[in-house]
Amino acid sequence: MNAGVGKKLATGIAAVTNNHALFCHSVKFRQETNRSNPQTQDFGSALPYEAIPGPKPVPLIGNFWRFLPLIGSYPRDNQVELVKKLKKRYGKIIKLSSLPGRPDIVIVCDPKDFEKIYRTEGIWPKRDAMPSYKYYRDHVRNDFFDGVGSMVTEQGREWHSIRNVANTPMLNPKVASKYIQPINEVASDFVERMTRIRGRDEMLPATFSNELNKWALESVALLAMDTRLGCLDDPESPESSDAHRLVEAVLTMMKLTYDLDVSPSPMSAFRRKEFNRAVDVQIDISMKYINRCVERISRKEGESSETQSILEHVLTTSNKTVACVVAIDMLHAGIDTTARSMENALVHLSTNSRAQRCLREELKLVLPEVDSPVSQEDVLKLPYLKACIKESMRITPTAIGSLREVGKDVVLSGYQIPKGTVVAMYHVEASNSPEEFPEPQKYLPERWLRDSEEAGRGDRAYAPSARNANPFSFLPFGFGPRACIGQRFANLEMEILLAKKMEGDV
Numbered sequence: 001m002n003a004g005v006g007k008k009l010a011t012g013i014a015a016v017t018n019n020h021a022l023f024c025h026s027v028k029f030r031q032e033t034n035r036s037n038p039q040t041q042d043f044g045s046a047l048p049y050e051a052i053p054g055p056k057p058v059p060l061i062g063n064f065w066r067f068l069p070l071i072g073s074y075p076r077d078n079q080v081e082l083v084k085k086l087k088k089r090y091g092k093i094i095k096l097s098s099l100p101g102r103p104d105i106v107i108v109c110d111p112k113d114f115e116k117i118y119r120t121e122g123i124w125p126k127r128d129a130m131p132s133y134k135y136y137r138d139h140v141r142n143d144f145f146d147g148v149g150s151m152v153t154e155q156g157r158e159w160h161s162i163r164n165v166a167n168t169p170m171l172n173p174k175v176a177s178k179y180i181q182p183i184n185e186v187a188s189d190f191v192e193r194m195t196r197i198r199g200r201d202e203m204l205p206a207t208f209s210n211e212l213n214k215w216a217l218e219s220v221a222l223l224a225m226d227t228r229l230g231c232l233d234d235p236e237s238p239e240s241s242d243a244h245r246l247v248e249a250v251l252t253m254m255k256l257t258y259d260l261d262v263s264p265s266p267m268s269a270f271r272r273k274e275f276n277r278a279v280d281v282q283i284d285i286s287m288k289y290i291n292r293c294v295e296r297i298s299r300k301e302g303e304s305s306e307t308q309s310i311l312e313h314v315l316t317t318s319n320k321t322v323a324c325v326v327a328i329d330m331l332h333a334g335i336d337t338t339a340r341s342m343e344n345a346l347v348h349l350s351t352n353s354r355a356q357r358c359l360r361e362e363l364k365l366v367l368p369e370v371d372s373p374v375s376q377e378d379v380l381k382l383p384y385l386k387a388c389i390k391e392s393m394r395i396t397p398t399a400i401g402s403l404r405e406v407g408k409d410v411v412l413s414g415y416q417i418p419k420g421t422v423v424a425m426y427h428v429e430a431s432n433s434p435e436e437f438p439e440p441q442k443y444l445p446e447r448w449l450r451d452s453e454e455a456g457r458g459d460r461a462y463a464p465s466a467r468n469a470n471p472f473s474f475l476p477f478g479f480g481p482r483a484c485i486g487q488r489f490a491n492l493e494m495e496i497l498l499a500k501k502m503e504g505d506v
């Protein structure tokens with residue numbers, strides 16, 4: 001398994017310069033924060049924008065050279081390391097200016113500033129993301145997309161119209177409950193596959209991260225295409241199968257999104273062609289299953305919308321192009337993120353035998369029958385399981401930060417930030433800050449349990465409650481109207497797989 005947990009940047013829509021963002025972890029927190037007014041300092045009396053600390057641009061070449069090998073101070077640093085270095089040198093707010101072809105970026109690390117930023121975003125938050133995919137849609141395959149924008153890349157009214165179509169089924173708990181059984185089946189197949197692929201020494205293969213991508217794709221295909229693809233089949237699907245081609249296409253696209261949008265090079269023209277081919281495959285395969293679904297809908301006219309699947313709902317309220325765009329958004333945003341978050345949780349647990357014991361104890365009580373399906377009610381009775389996942393996402397979030405264009409003039413860390421400035425909120429800094437989470441590097445799921453009695457039970461550790469932290473310091477799925485639309489499903493997929501995996505190990 002990958003040892004570099006925490007250093008991974010989610011590609012897809014994730015990771016600040018590659019553009020991901022986050023969501024609040026409890027309704028209670030949301031109500032509490034609504035009561036306070038984060039705008040405490042008057043704009044006019046704040047320090048000017050120009051005075052924000054940060055690397056000073058050199059005449060003609062700006063700040064670009066700082067990221068070059070040999071001469072730069074931050075050559076090819078991953079973003080977590082880069083921000084740590086910048087924060088140590090300049091403080092909690094840093095301005096990165098004079099980067100070729102990019103606007104200034106203001107980096108912030110303080111959760112109090114995150115709240116102020118999210119409070120300015122209004123009903124149509126702006127988060128620029130994946131320019132390569134946008135270019136493909138607007139210029140390469142405009143014939144197919146015909147102006148339909150994607151949730152991940154669009155802004156303003158265009159973003160709102162596609163997000164609205166997807167919100168209705170994806171945020172409906174009754175629709176989600178229809179997926180519990182198939183998500184269970186995918187998880188059981190994956191646990192069986194884990195047993196098959198273990199070596200004689202019982203170790204998982206070095207390709208285990210890729211196996212998790214297959215599990216995440218198999219789960220997302222349920223939502224996006226109403227189908228089981230067969231990514232976990234034994235014997236493996238042939239190279240010409242949809243499962244094989246889609247895994248390759250999604251992984252290629254995710255890798256090239258990073259190369260093209262974050263780290264462009266002289267090879268970019270060749271990579272763009274490969275990128276375009278990878279999206280072509282996703283369109284072909286998604287459309288095949290969307291067409292099948294259209295036939296199914298025509299056979300069962302008159303069904304209530306509550307019994308419809310997400311895809312059926314999108315097709316009956318919109319059209320096939322919109323359904324395909326939503327499906328591709330899910331493929332982009334729902335695979336790498338869920339697979340990496342699951343991998344991180346497994347790594348944290350594998351190195352923490354006490355947490356493993358506590359989790360098994362809880363599972364034995366709630367799910368005495370190994371192999372029985374995990375229901376939504378079961379999950380509600382498994383607070384330690386949920387806490388294990390949360391704690392892993394706190395220490396090693398897959399989306400390390402989030403971009404926004406500020407919607408109003410705002411004061412951040414005492415400096416004026418004019419409306420329209422691009423800010424990068426580094427959530428990973430806040431969720432690992434000792435001010436918010438004492439002993440931040442310690443994996444203590446107990447932080448997330450509701451009361452101290454529960455925390456002290458059996459082998460459980462006493463831990464400082466996460467409830468004392470600023471609610472904006474832990475936002476693994478973003479915040480506000482642009483928060484992750486797949487959060488409910490991602491959590492269900494991870495909870496059910498983790499429960500089945502740990503149960504099976506007893």
Ligand code: HEM
Nearest residue numbers: 021022333334337338341399477478479482483484486490
């Ligand atoms: C553990 C897994 C996941 C994590 C950590 C994650 C995290 C995020 C984050 C941080 C954002 C940006 C939110 C913002 O800017 O405030 C986001 C957006 C998004 N996520 Fe997820 N996500 C996960 C799984 C999924 C899944 C399974 C799906 C789909 C089935 C999905 C679909 C999306 C989409 C479409 C967006 C863009 C929403 C928009 O801009 O309107 N995500 N996700």
